[in-house]
Amino acid sequence: MVPAALMGITRDRGVRKETFVGASDSSVMPMGEDSGLQATEASSITVPSRLYDAYIFDMDGTIYLGDELLPGAKRLIEELRTRGKTIRFVSNNPTKDPVMYAEKLTRLGLPTPVKEIVNTVITMTRWLQANHPDAVVFPISEAPLIRALAEAGIRMSNNPAEIDIVIASYDRTFVYEKLQIAFDAIWFHKHARLVATNPDPFCPIAGGRGEPDAAAIIAAIEACTGIKCETITGKPDPIMLHATLEGLDVEPSNCAMVGDRLSTDIRMALDAGMPAVLVLTGETTIDDLKRLPPRDTPDFVLDRIDRLLPSDIWKELGWSEQS
Numbered sequence: 001m002v003p004a005a006l007m008g009i010t011r012d013r014g015v016r017k018e019t020f021v022g023a024s025d026s027s028v029m030p031m032g033e034d035s036g037l038q039a040t041e042a043s044s045i046t047v048p049s050r051l052y053d054a055y056i057f058d059m060d061g062t063i064y065l066g067d068e069l070l071p072g073a074k075r076l077i078e079e080l081r082t083r084g085k086t087i088r089f090v091s092n093n094p095t096k097d098p099v100m101y102a103e104k105l106t107r108l109g110l111p112t113p114v115k116e117i118v119n120t121v122i123t124m125t126r127w128l129q130a131n132h133p134d135a136v137v138f139p140i141s142e143a144p145l146i147r148a149l150a151e152a153g154i155r156m157s158n159n160p161a162e163i164d165i166v167i168a169s170y171d172r173t174f175v176y177e178k179l180q181i182a183f184d185a186i187w188f189h190k191h192a193r194l195v196a197t198n199p200d201p202f203c204p205i206a207g208g209r210g211e212p213d214a215a216a217i218i219a220a221i222e223a224c225t226g227i228k229c230e231t232i233t234g235k236p237d238p239i240m241l242h243a244t245l246e247g248l249d250v251e252p253s254n255c256a257m258v259g260d261r262l263s264t265d266i267r268m269a270l271d272a273g274m275p276a277v278l279v280l281t282g283e284t285t286i287d288d289l290k291r292l293p294p295r296d297t298p299d300f301v302l303d304r305i306d307r308l309l310p311s312d313i314w315k316e317l318g319w320s321e322q323s
C-alpha cells in the first residue's frame with residue numbers, strides 16, 4: 001500500500017481517488033522526483049485507487065501521438081487485457097475506417113480487434129440507420145464515411161432538390177461546390193436539415209500543428225443558411241457513448257473514460273456519470289485545469305496513461321517509470 005502521508009484519499013461523485021501530494025520514494029509511489037514533474041504539476045495528479053470493469057480510451061494524445069505509442073500505453077493495455085477488462089477505443093475522427101485504427105494500434109504493438117474501435121464513421125452510420133433509414137443524405141466527408149453509408153444502404157445524392165440531410169464532417173476535400181449544394185438543399189429548397197459527425201474545431205497533427213476539423217464545416221453551413229446543426233454524433237454527445245457501450249453489460253459508473261480533451265472526452269464522461277480520466281499527454285495543460293469550475297473538472301488527472309492502474313498494482317507488478 002502507498003503510505004497515507006503521500007496522498008489524500010478523497011471521494012467525489014462516488015469516485016475514489018488518490019491525490020498525489022509529493023513522493024520521495026519512487027519505488028513505493030511510482031510518481032517521484034524522477035517523474036520529471038514540477039511540484040505544481042505533481043500536486044494536480046490524482047490517480048484512481050481501484051480498477052473498473054471497462055475502459056474507454058480516446059486514441060490521439062491518449063494512447064499514441066502521431067505514430068508513436070505514449071509511454072506506458074502498451075503495458076497498461078496488456079495488463080488490462082490480462083485482467084479481463086473490457087476495452088474500447090473511440091475517436092471523433094471520421095477520416096479513417098475503424099479497421100484502419102485497428103491496424104494502426106496493431107502495427108504500433110497493441111494487437112486490437114476492429115470490434116473494439118468506435119469512431120464517428122460508425123456512430124453516424126448507425127444513427128442514420130436507427131433514426132432516418134430512408135433519408136437521402138449529402139455527406140460532406142472523406143471516403144471512409146461515404147463507404148460506410150453505402151455499405152449500410154443509406155441513399156446519397158448531390159442533387160439539392162432531393163437531399164433530406166446534409167452531413168458536415170472533417171473533410172479535407174471540402175470545396176465551394178459542396179457548400180453550394182448544402183446551401184441550396186437547406187436554404188433554397190428549405191427542406192434539408194444539418195447534422196455532423198463531430199464538433200472538434202481542429203485535429204492535432206504532428207509538429208504541434210493542426211487541421212481544421214468538422215466545426216469549421218458546420219460553421220460555414222450555419223453561417224450562410226442561418227440554421228443550426230441539429231445533431232452531432234461524436235464526443236461529447238451521448239450518441240457516441242451509447243454506440244460504444246452497445247452490447248456491453250456495464251454501468252457507466254463502472255466504466256472509466258480516458259482522454260486528453262476536456263471539451264469532448266471529459267465532458268462526455270462527466271455528463272454520463274462515468275469516471276472521467278484526463279491524461280496530460282495531449283491537448284490539455286495544467287494551466288487549463290486551474291481555470292476549470294468544479295463541474296467541468298475531471299475525476300482523475302494522469303501525467304502518463306499507465307497511472308490508470310492503482311499504485312498498489314504498480315508495486316505488485318514492480319513497475320517504475322523507467323521500466
Ligand SMILES: [Mg+2]
Pocket residue numbers: 058059060061062259260261282
Ligand atoms: Mg485526443
